[in-house]
Amino acid sequence: MVKVDKLNKVAEQRHGRLGLTDEQVLDMYRTMLLARRIDERMWLLNRAGKIPFVVSCQGQEAGQVGASFALDRQKDFALPYYRDVGVVLAFGMTAKDLMMQAYAKADDPNSGGRQMPGHFGQKKNRIVTGSSPVTTQVPHAVGIALGAKMEKKDFVSFVTFGEGSSNQGDFHEGANFAAVHKLPVIFMVENNQYAISVPLSKQVACEKISDRAIGYGMPGITVDGNDPLAVYEAVKDARKRGNNGEGPTLIEVISYRLTPHSSDDDDRSYRGREEVEEAKQKDGIYSFADYLRKLNILTEEIETKMEKEIKKIIDDATDDAENAAYADPKSIYKHVYAE
């Protein structure tokens, strides 16, 4: 008992020290798990021929959720990229919303079935509409932060993208602009080691993507993406800087893409199974669960209940989406311009 208590205290200091309550870390875990379970269901539905396409968050949920919880989700703007199921859930999108998107139904809040899955956008939750060409959202995030500065509002804008995408010109131009004008932007690179089939070593020659920060005159930091608390802390700090008028921050979050690039990809042609298996051992969902279990925050009872609830939510969402209507074909002529 004494031993457990001790462990408990030592461990508690981690999230407690960051100002997070037990409830909050449990909520973080639940959000990570929900993202994972939704993603897993998507693959099942895809393989069963029910939905045409999946692009996964698996392996990146811990970083996504850790970051989102460090933001003010009632104020800040999120510009997620296609893997950010964890981010959009944290910002208020629901499992049902995501299923509607996967099924491309009229009730998809992202686009009414116009865009592919993973192309998020929901104004009421300040999730900014995204497209397929990578990295275009980076200057948008800077523009939104410019709005904050011009209107003297205290929100920040949070933008994510893959490490491969950090090689696009728009990353460079956006980062530099934000730094020159000291705008409250958090640039978060989700470094999952691959851009489709291209391994990190063929994408960049720098040691860390965060090494790029110095070239813009902003702080750059690399954190373990399997540790949601580490990411939480980094984003929290960055948010404070942004709010204080100290400008943007570049945060690199190291993870691993556990699935193929998308349901159209077969990753066996370009990476070994051992490598993938090894990465699975470090899965942030499991290690965070361990941490919470050790602290008795996640008990067996809570866990069972949580899984059950999540399953129910996803089942219902799937049913709803499956039975929902497509948009009227004639609706394609709408919303080209304001009406």
Add this chain to the structure above:
Amino acid sequence: MVKVDKLNKVAEQRHGRLGLTDEQVLDMYRTMLLARRIDERMWLLNRAGKIPFVVSCQGQEAGQVGASFALDRQKDFALPYYRDVGVVLAFGMTAKDLMMQAYAKADDPNSGGRQMPGHFGQKKNRIVTGSSPVTTQVPHAVGIALGAKMEKKDFVSFVTFGEGSSNQGDFHEGANFAAVHKLPVIFMVENNQYAISVPLSKQVACEKISDRAIGYGMPGITVDGNDPLAVYEAVKDARKRGNNGEGPTLIEVISYRLTPHSSDDDDRSYRGREEVEEAKQKDGIYSFADYLRKLNILTEEIETKMEKEIKKIIDDATDDAENAAYADPKSIYKHVYAE
């Protein structure tokens, strides 16, 4: 006498140590001076209504010539930007060529009068054709270096651009590509403190442009652009690395734009005269002349003769260009595609 000898020795060590003969440094000086005198003449011709446009090298000749002399001008490829009169002269373009360009005559080797002055290109001297949109030449330099690697040739490609232009996406994408593929490219930023009216502080927030190198995993160095020997040394080292298969280098050369942006600009609206005057005191042409005078390499006699020769060359070039013919108007239909 003894004193002079001593000075001589101490000073000589600078260029001697770099492997440069007295003749070579005199040639460097002559090239710098020629560039300056041509530029000065261009302004006179412009103000006299003889030529419609000038964009200047003034203040940047020392860096341009120092860099060029460190290259193998029989092998290497140069991708200069519009201010690089010093580079193109060093690579074999003549005063007459430049005057033909200024007057937009048919014998302009750069474009036959099709492009504005400062848009260099001359295949026989491996000066690669350039355009107006800034920084597009950066990926081209990388492509040429890729050619060197694929064909196992031992040349390097040398590309220059302004510090303002280093904020374009093409800089980022080109630099990263070169670093990943370890290509023999020398990226030289000519940091003259302004992008038209925009001062450095509104262009970038980093301390040095060369700080960007680490984000690509290549060496980055900042040198005094008024010191041709310092630039020579940096470029020489970079060339060696490139040739050894060690990849690209980013060199920032600090100078000051002594003239308005171009003959269409009036810089009094955005910078003080004192600032310009102060920069003129540090003019690399004067300090290099001083160095050579102290070493007795540049004697009064040599100097007078040199100025006279240069004047004659420019007078002749101007006359030739003034009397030369424009291209036939019907020639505009030519060379859209291979014929």
Add this chain to the structure above:
Amino acid sequence: MPVMSYIQAITQALHEEMERDEKVFVLGEDVGVRGGVFRATEGLYEKFGETRVLDTPLAESAIAGVGIGSAMYGMRPVAEMQFADFIMPAVNQIISEAAKIRYRSNNDWSCPITIRAPYGGGVHGALYHSQSIESVFANQPGLKIVMPSTPYDVKGLLKASIRDEDPVLFLEHKRAYRLIKGEVPEEDYTVPIGKADVKREGTDITVITYGLCVHFALQAAEKLEAEGIDAHILDLRTVYPLDKEAIIEAASKTGKVLLITEDNLEGSIIGEVSAIISENCLFDLDAPIKRLAGPDVPSMPYAPPLEKEFMINPDKVEHAMRELAEF
């Protein structure tokens, strides 16, 4: 009514819109202290300060992209491309993003940005300071492209663009900046985007054009009047989406149509104008639809005689109009 130049109408429109709505702001290269390389933003920095008149780093994709982000947030950015030729690095942001934001989000988000850019030749600007770039964008639903010809239209259309709920590419003919003067009312007004305008009523031939060529056509029409040729001149003003009704009406009126653009012929927007006519009023035509345009070479050269060979001018227009009238 006060008479002012084309560029003064721009500056005035910007000034008034910034006064009217504090969400309106300007960003671009050298637009601040310098007042723009053409002086279009002159005085704005002094009046509205550096937070609303932003000198940006030299990066067009960011100028467009940051503008787009701010527009999604709710601002009213007016982004300047220093020369239209330098809009190319921003094509992805304009075509993939600005034009598609409303549609892809099913009307949840919108992007009310105005992107201004000086285009056109005849200023000894050579290949990269002379281009007409509208056709690159004139196939992108979601985007509007405005190319006014007179100070009146400039001011009214720029105000309309800034107030528009969708992205507008506002292209200004740089040779017209100081060459073209005209009356502009003192009071606030807008000119509707998407509406062409009859700049001269006539009965013999129809000329459809836009930008500086409108003036060339008007000059030529004056001359031809003496010869008994009465030209009807339609100024497109908005080149995307086109004002179909006005085009059909103007073409049907005389049955003889001349289309003029300063752009290279093949693939220019007058091809679409021609297609609209022959789809809708072919049997009203008494002559083949004639086109006058720049030659199909990359852009105009620098040397004066070469530039002249490329550029449309009043003589070339007059010649083409007479030829058509005589058909």
Add this chain to the structure above:
Amino acid sequence: MPVMSYIQAITQALHEEMERDEKVFVLGEDVGVRGGVFRATEGLYEKFGETRVLDTPLAESAIAGVGIGSAMYGMRPVAEMQFADFIMPAVNQIISEAAKIRYRSNNDWSCPITIRAPYGGGVHGALYHSQSIESVFANQPGLKIVMPSTPYDVKGLLKASIRDEDPVLFLEHKRAYRLIKGEVPEEDYTVPIGKADVKREGTDITVITYGLCVHFALQAAEKLEAEGIDAHILDLRTVYPLDKEAIIEAASKTGKVLLITEDNLEGSIIGEVSAIISENCLFDLDAPIKRLAGPDVPSMPYAPPLEKEFMINPDKVEHAMRELAEF
């Protein structure tokens, strides 16, 4: 003759050209180990190694720009854009650079690059994996745009593009990749760039189109034959610069013309085709020049019924052809 798919013709052309000339090399995203996301470069990495089959960083402007540099040096790059929709960041390199290098240097430098990109819809790719992007580039003298419809043309035109002394944008219809099969000779051959091809001789109506729509038109023509409607079908193959003679000849032949594109209607390349016809053979026409195209909305949505509403298909083509014949 062996029968192969559209995409196999691409792979074979690349393979043979790389064998023929060691200056030919391939660069792009995932073109190496992965053999391309569509498998167009399958087997090349294994055969020619990583120096000639380059996986690049994710940066289209660099893919184009580095390719252009290597072409100026003397190599024969074949750059792949993973989807045509993602060519937008490379527009500046293609329009400002590749297309103008020969002209601006007065023939001193040249840029023999081929840029391949899969375009077109009907694959549930939604807005950004379905676009037709040719009109963005179809006003750029110095550039050529090839859009083949059959495996025979694909192979012959891709070889011709690689051997061409100037930049070629080679657009491949991604739905055709595995759908369209055809005979391809074993021996080396090329198909000339700039020449349209009559894919079916007929006397009643003329259909001018390109890409996948050629097949839709051919299918419709089969059906209409039974009704006594004999269609003449011209495949443009090169959409810039257009083959004017072939267009005029085909239009004049029947006097009734239907132009088809999968692109949005307004500003698409068929506007130019229409303009060429009404400039040159207006009096040979017996009916307005009809156009069938995608609607003027940004691009096709993802949801299947919405995509279907947007896409051209054999039924829509048949309907339009019958209507024209009955005019």
